[in-house]
Amino acid sequence: MRNVAICGSHVKNFISSPSFVTAIEMDGVPIFCGLIHTEDIKFDRHIPENRFKVLVRKIAFSYNYRDKNLIFTTAIKAALNRFYVVGSEFVGEVIDIGSDVTDFQIGDKVIGNNHYPNSGIEGVPGGLPSNNSSTEYQVFHQIKLIKVPPQIPDEVAATISIGGQTTYSMLRKLSLTEGSNVLVTSANSNTSLFAINALNKHKVNIYATTTSMRFEKELKEMGVKRLIQIEPNSENWVADELAEEIVKEKGSFDCIIDPFFDIHIGKLIPLLASGGRYITCGFYDQYSSLIGKEFQYRGLTTSEIFVTMMLKNIQIIGNCIGKTEDLQNAIQDYASGSLNVVIDSVFSGKQVGEFFERTYNAKDRFGKVVYRYD
Incomplete structure (x- = not known):
């Protein structure tokens, strides 16, 4: 499983290819970022705690202004031998579903549903489904996801959940x-x-x-x-x-x-x-x-x-994020051609440093920057 992550300066001493760490600078602060490989998630659809859960493989993701706090906190305060996965928007494919999931099928394209202030399900918090959206595989309660139609390209879907909602x-x-x-x-x-x-x-x-x-x-x-x-x-x-x-x-x-x-x-x-x-x-x-x-x-x-x-x-x-209907309306408007979403650029593979640079440092950036798992 791949993870685009913010790394402590010593992480590079504990990894091997194909994982890697590269260095950039943001607002004068050295930032070590990289692609870190970890063990795959094990998902058992039959156990009770996974009844309403969905396993998602991320296709692409993007970062937002709010993610800078997590990036700087990790870079400045985290242990030098640890890494932290950030990110708040993604598009992914449903890989597996729990036994009682009714809203999704394997193969569906999904993004996060940030409905706020509550999710509508007791014990499942409202707001963003994850602050770690650049990890390749992740498990979500079905209430925290929403399907996207085929008219929406992956690069757009990876940017629309927070901005649209x-x-x-x-x-x-x-x-x-x-x-x-x-x-x-x-x-x-x-x-x-x-x-x-x-x-x-x-x-x-x-x-x-x-x-x-x-x-x-x-x-x-x-x-x-x-x-x-x-x-x-x-x-x-x-x-x-x-x-x-x-x-x-x-x-x-x-x-x-x-x-x-x-x-x-x-x-x-x-x-x-x-x-x-x-x-x-x-x-x-x-x-x-x-x-x-x-x-x-x-x-x-x-x-x-x-x-x-x-x-x-x-x-x-x-205003803090929005309701499910707000996101549905944004998705519908894009699919019907009445909403445009500005994409600046798309990166993949070893372009992790370039992705961070373009997202946060480029003066000529106009629109969202996306990283896509190849």
């Missing part, structure tokens, strides 16, 4: 109306790319913020009406002339979709119209304390945010 949950909560002005922050982030693509079917005016105009052409082709460049370390954020031009063009925003509230909320809440909705699904400062880099919040104080919220009747909405 989260984005469609946020759009459901926003109750969008046709013609609304919607601002999406961090346009190049994976969640925001999902949101921009998903917004098109709602016939709204899409605006987006970014720190770099590198992908202005691609984002406008995806439906962004205007890409707004910000300077996150500046008190003004947006040049005065540009800010005035945007206000004249469209006034205020009806909704803001933000994957990193600790970067944006203190600057963007005043841009919402009266009765506007701001929704967020995550935060940026997930690992700075691990790597010794201080994160500095900029913007309104908590009191000022709440005063603005009250005076303008603004709704601030939190």
